[in-house]
Amino acid sequence: MRRLGFYIILVIVGLYCLGPFLWQFITSLKPAAELTTLPPLLPQSPTNENYVSIFKDHPFFRIIANSIVVATSTTVLSLVIGSLAAFALAKLEVKRKGLILAFILSVSMFPPIVTVSPLYIIIRALGMRDTLLALIITYTTFSLPLTIWVLTSFFRDIPHEIYLASRVDGCTAFQSFYKIILPLSTPGLFATAILVFIFSWNEFLFALTFTSTVASRTIPVGIALFPGVHEVPWGEIAAASVVVTIPIIILAFAFQRRIIEGLTAGAIKG
Amino acid sequence: MSRKRNPKIPPFLSPIQSGMPQVLGKPHFFFLAPALLILAGVTLYPLFYVLWLSLHRRLIIFNISKFVGLENYGFLLRDERFWNALYNTVYFTGASVFLELTLGLGAAVLLNRAFKGKGIMRSIILIPWVIPTVVSARMWEWMYNPDYGILNYLFEANINWLGSPFWALNAAVFMDVWKTTPFVALLLMAGLQTIPVDLYQAARVDGASNWYIFKRITLPLLKPMILIVLIFRTLDAFRVFDAIYVLTGGGPANTTETLSIYAYKTLFQTLQFGYGSAIAVTVFFSVAIITIFYVKLLRRERE
Numbered sequence: 001m002r003r004l005g006f007y008i009i010l011v012i013v014g015l016y017c018l019g020p021f022l023w024q025f026i027t028s029l030k031p032a033a034e035l036t037t038l039p040p041l042l043p044q045s046p047t048n049e050n051y052v053s054i055f056k057d058h059p060f061f062r063i064i065a066n067s068i069v070v071a072t073s074t075t076v077l078s079l080v081i082g083s084l085a086a087f088a089l090a091k092l093e094v095k096r097k098g099l100i101l102a103f104i105l106s107v108s109m110f111p112p113i114v115t116v117s118p119l120y121i122i123i124r125a126l127g128m129r130d131t132l133l134a135l136i137i138t139y140t141t142f143s144l145p146l147t148i149w150v151l152t153s154f155f156r157d158i159p160h161e162i163y164l165a166s167r168v169d170g171c172t173a174f175q176s177f178y179k180i181i182l183p184l185s186t187p188g189l190f191a192t193a194i195l196v197f198i199f200s201w202n203e204f205l206f207a208l209t210f211t212s213t214v215a216s217r218t219i220p221v222g223i224a225l226f227p228g229v230h231e232v233p234w235g236e237i238a239a240a241s242v243v244v245t246i247p248i249i250i251l252a253f254a255f256q257r258r259i260i261e262g263l264t265a266g267a268i269k270g
Numbered sequence: 271m272s273r274k275r276n277p278k279i280p281p282f283l284s285p286i287q288s289g290m291p292q293v294l295g296k297p298h299f300f301f302l303a304p305a306l307l308i309l310a311g312v313t314l315y316p317l318f319y320v321l322w323l324s325l326h327r328r329l330i331i332f333n334i335s336k337f338v339g340l341e342n343y344g345f346l347l348r349d350e351r352f353w354n355a356l357y358n359t360v361y362f363t364g365a366s367v368f369l370e371l372t373l374g375l376g377a378a379v380l381l382n383r384a385f386k387g388k389g390i391m392r393s394i395i396l397i398p399w400v401i402p403t404v405v406s407a408r409m410w411e412w413m414y415n416p417d418y419g420i421l422n423y424l425f426e427a428n429i430n431w432l433g434s435p436f437w438a439l440n441a442a443v444f445m446d447v448w449k450t451t452p453f454v455a456l457l458l459m460a461g462l463q464t465i466p467v468d469l470y471q472a473a474r475v476d477g478a479s480n481w482y483i484f485k486r487i488t489l490p491l492l493k494p495m496i497l498i499v500l501i502f503r504t505l506d507a508f509r510v511f512d513a514i515y516v517l518t519g520g521g522p523a524n525t526t527e528t529l530s531i532y533a534y535k536t537l538f539q540t541l542q543f544g545y546g547s548a549i550a551v552t553v554f555f556s557v558a559i560i561t562i563f564y565v566k567l568l569r570r571e572r573e
Contacts, residue, residue, distance in 0.1 A: 009380055010391060017394050017452060021401065023420055024409045038423050081304045088301035100302070107313050109561050111509040113530040114554040117537050117547050118319035119312070141312035144305055174300070202402040204512035205530075209538060220404035224516045234412050241405045248400045256393040259400075263453075264460040 021245065028238035035234055050239035059214045060240060063222040067244075070132055070218055071200040074139040078196050079189060081140065082147030087177045089148065090155035091163050101152075108145035112205050120209055130216045138206050143196040150195070150266045154188025155181055191262030194255050198248060219244045317554070323547040330541050342548035352549065354524055355532040358439060362514075362528060363507040366446040370503055371496070373447065374454030379488065381455070382462045392459075395452040403449070407516035410445040414517075432518050435525040442514045442526055446507065454499050461495030462488070494571055501564045505557055529553045 027035065029046040054060045088094055089101060119138060128134040158181060166176040182189070204220040211217050217225075223244070226237050252259065324343070327336045346352050381391065398406065413421050414431035422429060431441045465488065473483050489496075511530040514520065520527035520535065527535075530553060537546030 006380075006385070010385075013377060013381070014391070014394050016448070017398050020406070020409045020413060020448065021397065023413060024405075027412065036418050038418055038420070041420075081308065084301045085305035088298050092298050092301065094298050094302065100306070104305075104309065106561075107309055109505055109557055110313055110317070111530065111550070111553045111557050113509065113511060113533050114320055114550045115313060115316040116534070117323060117543055117550065118316035120538075121319075121323075121543070122316070137308075138312060141308050144309055148305060177301075198400055202400075202404070204402075204404050204516075205534070220402050220512070223402075223408055224404045224512075226408075234415075237408050238412070241408055245401050245405055248402070249397055252396045252400045253390075253393045256389060256396055259396060260392065260456055260460065264457060 021249075024238045024241050027234060028242050030235055032235055050235040051243070054236050054240045054243070058222075058227075058236070058240075060222065060243070062214050063217050063219055064244065066132060066216060067201060067219040070135050070139065071197050073132075073136045074143060074200040075193050075196045077136065077140045078143040078147045079193055082144050082192070083151050083182065083189065084177070085144075086148045086151035086155055087181055089152045090158075091160070091177075091181065092173065101149075104145050104148050108142075108149070110142075112142070116205060116209055119206070123210060129210060130212045132216050134210045135203075135207060135216065135218065138210070139200045139203060142203075143199055146199075146266055147192050147196060150192045150262050151185070151188055153265045154185045154191075158184050187258065187261070188265070190255070191258040191265070194251060194259055195262045195266075198251065198259075201244075201248060320547045320550060320554075323543055324551045326544040328543040328547075330543055338544070342545050345545065346548055346552065351524060351527070351532065352529075355527050355529045355549075356552075358526060359508060359510070359528040359530075361439060362443060362446070362510060363504060365440070365443045366450070366507050367500065367503045369443070369447045370451045370454045371500065373451045374458055374499070375496075377451070377455040378458035378462055379484065382459055392456065395456060397452075398449045399453045399456075401449070403512040404516050406445065406449050407513050410441070410448075411517055414441055433522055435522055438518055438522055438526045442517055445517060446510070446513055449513070450503065450506070454503065457499050457502075458492065458495060461492050465491045494568065497564065497568050497571060501561070501568075504560055504564070508557055508560065509553065529556075 026042060028050050029048075030043040031045060031047045031049060034043055034045075085104075089097060094100065123129055123134045162180060162184070163176055166180045167173070171179065202220060203218075204224065207218045207221045208224065211221060223237065223240055226233065226240065325337060325339055327334060327338045327341070377395075381388075385391075401409075411432065413419050416422060416428070416430045416433060419431070421427070421431065429437060431437050469487050469491075470483060473487060478486070509530055510528055511534065514526050514528055515531050515534070518526045520531045529549060533546050533549035533553065535546075536542050536549060540546075
């Protein structure tokens, strides 16, 4: 009896989490005429016309490609820059370490809206409006606190003796960084990479402000500004939502453990 | 921790352990410089810039840029739309964080046991949190649709969710609760894992009720984690932009306009960079005050 109750709770929690997405998926299969009739809940004559249309009538290929470039570059850049800094903070004797960590953490508290107007002016002055590079630099900056924080905690878990031994054996600090510490913390790097990728895939405020054409538009902006002629094209929006969410859902299923590890490492040490 | 003197290390290495290495050189700058430079350049410098901007009357299209001192802030105090946005932000933050914490705590306690398919369940719980905010706003906008939305159909209601001043802000709260309760639950579940099982067993042996155990063991031991979750959630909710901007655009009649949305509209729709910056600066200081408050709480908790 208790067991049954527990499984009922599981089903409720599952439906609560998945329900809205399932509904979006069902909507994406409906032809335009069926969108405005409810019931029936399920599509009577399921169609892929919404999916065809977002790629044929709308530049969704380009938008998705932009997002992939931005999210991947941001992930690589933040990992490179962030792991270097995290290594120094975890393994080297750095003066005012507490202050540096506090500064990095305080940056993660920054409301994006505060920096959006000056950054816009700077980017415009540099002629970088509507470029992917502007987004990559901004996202890297805002991912760095999380990256450094999580990686520092992973690097600290590696026994200090291992690092010292490598130095005694003649490694330079940099060699022991990339030959010893990095390979030992692959799970941490992985967890961080996924979190940064998801953040850059989903970011909206800067993308909305810095981009003006399809040349640099990313997925969130593409979906928020989805053009409609007379009314909102719910079927196409639903199809676009499904297409861009599926990679993220695959990530969530494949790396659930890593994502949660990264989240908790970031939170607990904070 | 790992820095502590380890007796297994031969004595000739001990200077390296204690002081660290003059011998080994000081390459710290090389490691830290890129991160600190980019952080300073893209966050600190803009922060000073925005403070400077907020002291100006700056209209980009007319090429007007005039130093006006604190005039923008004076105007802020008399601006009803600002107070309205502040109220909406506080209401949204309070309501969503309260609901997320209660529901998240409940879910975490209920799911904190071994069962088949726990991994899959955790992935499912992650989904609302990993879905792009913009996508979830569009999803909920469609579900809230007064004529063809599934919510009115399921509840057999006829509510104009996003069109009525009463419901719109609450509708935004519900969406946020859906999206971030899982995040709260997952972090609290991680926190629950650190509570020793024998404490529970001992309490059960002594005949304690479930509620008593929750109140006397779970809650006190989970408190540091709850505080951490509260920091994250409060700050995020207070800065809310995308969710509401896409869901309602701040309408109807500004009843869902938060500080970030008001700042954004002032900056990029009416192009008043000075005044918009002043609004953004108030968001910054509010967030700073909230952070300091929580950090003090957390420090006291840890002592």
